[in-house]
Amino acid sequence: MKRIYLSSPHLGEREMVYVKEAFDSNWIAPVGENINRFQRQLETYLGNHVEVTALSSGTAAIHLALVMLGVNSGDEVICQSFTFAASVNPILYQHAIPVLIDSEEDTWNMSPEHLERAILHRERKGKKPRAIILVDLFGMPAKMNELITLAQQHEIPVIEDAAEALGSQYDGRACGSFGQMGVLSFNGNKIITCSSGGALVSTNHNYVQQAKFYAGQAKEPGAFYQHSRIGYNYQLSNILAGIGCGQMEVLDARIARRREIKSLYRQELADIEGISFHSEPDERFFSNDWLTVIILDTHKLKATPLQIVETLNRQEIECRPVWNPMHRQPVFADAPYYGSGVCERIFAHGLCLPSGSNLSNEDIQRVAAALKVALN
């Protein structure tokens, strides 16, 4: 039986053209025309006068954003708890302290109410947070209006982790373009991929220039290399950027298909009582539907998400529980947390369904049929 994956790479027809160009021109290096082209494509796509620098990963982009904001040992950085560990790990790379925040029920992203509570409490303790990392989880934009307003009122810079949300929008504005800096990921499971890769996005030219500098080992110009700062090897390869150039040409089609897949699941599962979908709260929110996520009402349904994952795995279908919140992770056990149980509840009941744009309608029907049996 063919295995159905959660979200596997879906290549178009022109990635190899650009990769071959890198070989033909011998720019087998972290510089070259594919990188320039990929950055321009992203800038045009995101609009809003952003500039983009391509990097080796989304994690590298978050790390550099923290470095550029001057986050250092002992500083506090606020981050959404309900996310993948890569949103938080770079805070620890800087020996800073994560302050974790619960989600709200509508988008499942950072709760403005708990964010405000946390900022006021940390300020009272004399520890004004140095940055806020927002996340657009599963492609769903966070409540930008409320969150950015709070950040501005308290003069705290925002990093938008849009690793999962390329192509999503809030109020007509592209995710990744909010806050002082935005972050994208082109890891193999994302809506488009370079196999691995990431980008830092900003309307501030200085941040983008500095990110390029730090990502290239902080080499100061001159006949010999002079280093006054610690640098990193975070540049994207020109070969991988070639994959990205081809992928950008099919991005809109990939988003359309992911959204269609969610609609198909809605139709196929409409007759099961006790399933609800992670959904856009109102017309301001446009999700790329990177993953279709459902909530199982375990009073009405017989199986838990973990049981479903196991049962469907035996049928060669890959489902996953949602992210286990960061405040529950042993490695972040000491981090202060502000919340009221929302992301714990989503974790206990949430299930990610196979959502890759390369899945056929028959694949989705096979998943839905297996799910129905498993739930009964």
Ligand SMILES: Cc1ncc(COP(=O)(O)O)c(C=O)c1O
């Ligand atoms: C929410 C989130 N943030 C950050 C990352 C890190 O991106 P990368 O894998 O490119 O380092 C990922 C994905 O891996 C992610 O899902």
